[in-house]
Amino acid sequence: MLRLCVVLACLAATPASAEWIAAGRWSDGQGWRYVQPGTWIVDRDGPDSVALHAEGENHDTRLAIGCRRGDTAAWVEFSRYRGAALAQPVDPMAAPVTAEIGFHLDDLPIGLWMTFSPETQSWRIEDALDTEALYPFGWASRLTILAPEGTELARYRLNGSSAAREALRNACGF
Numbered sequence: 001m002l003r004l005c006v007v008l009a010c011l012a013a014t015p016a017s018a019e020w021i022a023a024g025r026w027s028d029g030q031g032w033r034y035v036q037p038g039t040w041i042v043d044r045d046g047p048d049s050v051a052l053h054a055e056g057e058n059h060d061t062r063l064a065i066g067c068r069r070g071d072t073a074a075w076v077e078f079s080r081y082r083g084a085a086l087a088q089p090v091d092p093m094a095a096p097v098t099a100e101i102g103f104h105l106d107d108l109p110i111g112l113w114m115t116f117s118p119e120t121q122s123w124r125i126e127d128a129l130d131t132e133a134l135y136p137f138g139w140a141s142r143l144t145i146l147a148p149e150g151t152e153l154a155r156y157r158l159n160g161s162s163a164a165r166e167a168l169r170n171a172c173g174f
Contacts, residue, residue, distance in 0.1 A: 038157025
């Protein structure tokens with residue numbers, strides 16, 4: 001019961017339809033508020049879908065994890081990376097680029113094969129994280145994203161990640 005109360009309190013504290021408007025700024029349609037890097041925002045697109053968003057250190061990248069009710073795993077999207085360690089074609093007609101991007105929750109590695117989309121300028125994978133993969137997301141203190149050769153692409157603190165993970169599990173039922 002206490003866990004449910006904590007989750008509901010965290011959901012009430014975040015905008016029901018949060019929208020990123022600039023580095024560190026999130027809007028609920030009636031104004032904006034500053035959000036520190038690594039703080040996970042719960043964004044409900046409706047009663048049957050949810051997305052979690054966070055900005056990397058120095059607001060340099062964004063990471064979103066989301067699902068729809070009935071999904072067996074969450075999708076992951078990594079965006080706003082501007083470095084040279086990942087091939088990013090600018091031509092929308094170019095062949096898709098896929099790379100194994102390393103996600104390290106503290107020292108626990110998770111490799112995800114993500115595809116770059118020139119239209120959205122982001123790396124994305126569907127059906128990426130199931131309940132077992134999301135478990136460490138609740139207790140780890142940092143998330144590091146690495147290029148295939150090991151170059152660090154981004155680092156995220158996991159402020160509020162346990163409540164965000166529970167919101168994901170509750171909304172989507174996995």
